[in-house]
Every structure is written in structure tokens, then in C-alpha cells.
């Protein structure tokens with residue numbers, strides 16, 4: 001469903017992605033792990049063109065893009081790609097001037113031109129689903145971090161994307177709030193939602209992932225099932241990273 | 250030698266006359282304020298704000314030409330005195346065949362001024378909104394225009410209410426410059442009354458009181474507005 005080939009991205013002289021190839025199948029949960037600065041966020045942001053790659057190609061269903069240095073992607077293509085992807089940010093990024101309900105309705109009304117009635121019904125159902133049916137009229141600053149992130153997930157779901165992208169959805173959260181967000185993501189996984197998740201939560205990764213990608217220094221070091229990557233890798237750098245993580249726990 | 254009682258009586262009639270002039274001037278000055286000063290300030294501010302937003306967006310855009318035009322405009326308006334600009338528009342343009350009514354001339358002058366100064370406020374307010382807000386808007390599929398309209402500008406508006414209120418209060422006072430181009434607002438009304446009563450100290454202080462009154466009301470409104478917008482701040 002998503003195919004990425006030979007993706008390159010630099011920030012000035014800094015080469016962040018140095019040729020990444022990956023495929024995400026429909027209904028699959030792909031988890032991206034790797035040391036800080038290895039390019040996980042940058043790779044994820046290329047999926048919905050918040051970053052424009054310098055080289056390589058990306059295909060999502062029938063949208064196919066080839067990147068060249070300095071090349072411009074037509075705005076129409078960018079928008080239609082973004083309408084088929086949803087993103088959940090580390091720092092939630094809810095719209096602070098809208099209620100939880102408003103946040104979840106916004107994309108439906110402004111982008112998809114649904115009627116307010118329809119958008120409202122759908123938004124309420126989604127808030128219910130993430131366990132916040134009673135918080136519809138609450139503003140973001142009145143919600144806990146875990147609640148805000150669950151609203152953000154509902155907001156991303158509301159436009160019915162083909163794939164949901166998560167960038168460390170729980171790393172800004174107090175430890176006792178992590179569980180409630182992971183539970184929602186696991187629920188989506190069970191329902192067959194296609195997802196790409198960057199996370200440092202290894203137990204969760206092992207639990208939810210169909211496929212794990214281990215990135216290091218702008219390339220994919222190792223990829224496969226959780227078992228293959230987390231337990232059977234022979235790659236010395238991968239082992240180093242995994243050992244350091246298990247040392248932390 | 251004059252008897253003392255007579256001199257006291259003289260003073261009293263002097264006072265009575267001043268009080269009478271003061272009272273007689275209240276209504277004309279108030280009317281000049283409500284019918285001329287306030288409309289001029291309101292119309293200029295509304296138009297100026299639109300111009301300020303356009304200018305701020307032009308300066309923030311990546312298009313060279315609009316950016317240059319906007320910078321040039323702000324540079325000229327901020328670098329020349331408002332009084333001189335008003336004279337150019339009202340007394341200068343007729344030489345080029347453009348004759349303007351005092352109200353129109355004043356609206357043009359003040360609109361250009363508000364547009365230039367407030368564009369900096371609007372620009373700073375837009376830049377102060379965290380880039381995560383743009384990205385969140387983009388990630389639900391919004392275009393730049395939609396993100397701006399639905400997500401960025403509403404938040405920027407909140408940030409810019411205090412500085413824009415200050416601009417508006419300054420503008421209300423600056424409208425007194427329109428007296429110099431024959432627009433009969435509070436200050437020119439006071440000048441006219443002074444011409445017949447020869448009481449400059451009294452009349453100009455009275456005019457000042459009216460400005461104080463209008464500005465105090467505006468400050469109070471500013472507070473109310475800020476409180477109402479506070480609802481969703483603290484994030």
C-alpha cells in the first residue's frame with residue numbers, strides 16, 4: 001500500500017536519510033525504532049510530505065511521487081496525499097482555540113466539506129471510542145496529556161485516512177498516562193488500521209508491531225517481525241542499541 | 250480705590266461666563282466626537298486592519314514581488330510623519346487633479362498608517378504561533394489558506410488583541426491631526442469655539458477631557474475582550 005524507495009533527505013550539509021526502502025502493507029502495523037537522531041521523525045514526516053525528500057520515490061495507493069533535488073510537488077498532489085494520511089504528534093498539537101469536539105470536527109468540515117451535523121456525529125463517536133465522550137466540550141488546556149493525545153488520535157482518524165502516522169505518541173506523557181494512549185493504539189491495530197509508529201516503548205513495539213524497522217544513522221539497519229529484529233539480530237550495532245535499551249529498563 | 254465687594258463680584262461673573270462657555274461647549278464637542286472622531290477612527294481602523302493582514306501575509310509569503318512592495322510600503326509610511334502624509338493627500342493631490350473630501354482624505358491617511366504599523370503586530374503574532382499548529386492543520390489535509398484562516402489567524406488574533414487595542418487608542422488621539430485638513434472633529438470644533446470665545450485654555454482642556462473619556466471607555470472594552478478571549482489560552 002505504501003512503497004518507499006531509495007529515499008534521501010538532507011538538511012543543509014547534514015544527510016539525515018541515506019537511501020531508505022520500505023513497504024507497508026494494508027492493515028499492517030509498522031514500528032520504527034532506533035537511536036536518537038537516526039532519522040525516524042524525518043522519515044515519518046516524509047510520508048505526509050511535512051518534509052520533502054530530495055531523492056527517491058513514494059507511493060501511496062494510486063499516488064506516485066518521484067523526488068528530485070529542488071523539485072516541486074504539485075500542491076494538489078500534496079493535499080490529496082495528506083488527506084489519505086493522519087498524523088499524531090509527540091506534543092499533541094491540538095488546536096487550543098477549539099474544544100475537543102471542534103478539534104475532531106475541523107478536518108471533516110474544512111477539508112472534506114461534510115455538513116456540521118454529520119461531522120459532529122462522527123466526532124462524538126470517535127471521542128467515545130477513545131474514551132472521551134464526556135469531554136467533548138472541553139478545551140485542550142483543561143485536559144491531561146493522555147486525554148489530549150487521545151483527542152489527537154480521534155482528530156487524525158476523523159478524516160478517514162488510509163494510514164495513521166505516530167511520532168513518539170507517548171514520550172511527552174507522564175508514565176501513568178502512557179497506558180491509556182497505548183491501549184487506544186492497540187485497539188486500532190486490532191481493528192486493522194494501517195499504522196506507522198515511531199516509539200521508544202519496546203514492550204509496546206513487540207506487542208503491537210507486525211513489522212519492526214530499526215534505523216541507524218539514516219539507513220535501515222534491520223527489519224522484520226518483532227522476533228527477528230528484537231531477538232534474532234546478529235547486527236552488532238543493532239545489538240548495541242537493543243542492549244542499551246534493555247539496560248535502561 | 251474700588252470697593253472690594255465690587256471686584257469680588259467681577260470675579261464671580263468671570264467664573265460664571267467660563268462655566269457657561271464650558272457647559273455650552275459640552276454638546277458640540279461631544280457631537281463632534283461621536284459623529285466625526287469616532288467614525289473616522291473606526292472606519293480607518295477596520296480598513297487599516299485588513300491592509301495590515303494583507304501586508305503581513307505578503308511579507309511572510311515566499312513571493313518576491315509582494316514581499317518587496319509590502320516592505321517598501323511599511324518603510325515609507327513609518328519613515329514619514331503622519332501630518333505630512335495628510336497634507337500630501339489633502340493639499341498636495343489636488344495639484345495632481347485629485348481632489349478629496351476631508352473625511353476621505355483622512356480615512357486614506359489613517360488607513361495607510363494603521364496598515365503599516367499594525368502589519369508588524371500581525372506579522373509578529375502569526376510568527377509567534379507554534380509551527381506544530383501549521384503541521385497539525387496540514388496533517389488533516391488543509392491547504393495553507395485553510396490553515397491560516399481556521400487555525401493560525403484565530404490564535405494570532407488572540408495574541409494581538411493587547412497591542413492592537415493600543416494602536417486603536419493611539420489612533421483615536423491621532424485623529425486630532427485631521428483638524429489640520431479641515432475635518433471638524435473634536436479638536437477642530439474646540440478651535441472653532443475658541444475663535445469666538447477667546448478661551449483657549451478652557452476649550453483645549455475640555456477637548457482633552459473628551460479624548461480621555463473616549464480612550465478610557467476603549468480601555469475598559471479592551472479588558473472585557475481580553476477576558477473573553479482568555480477562555481482558551483494558558484496552553
Ligand SMILES: Nc1ncnc2c1ncn2[C@@H]1O[C@H](COP(=O)(O)OP(=O)(O)OP(=O)(O)O)[C@@H](O)[C@H]1O
Nearest residue numbers: 011012014016034035036037038039040041042043
Ligand atoms: N528541520 C531540520 N533542520 C535541520 N536539521 C534537522 C531538522 N530536522 C531534523 N534535523 C536533524 O536530523 C537528524 C535526524 O533527526 P530526526 O528528528 O529525524 O531523528 P529521530 O530519529 O527522530 O531522533 P529522536 O529519537 O531524538 O526523535 C538530527 O541530527 C536532527 O538534528
Ligand SMILES: [Mg+2]
Nearest residue numbers: 040041042168
Ligand atoms: Mg524523533
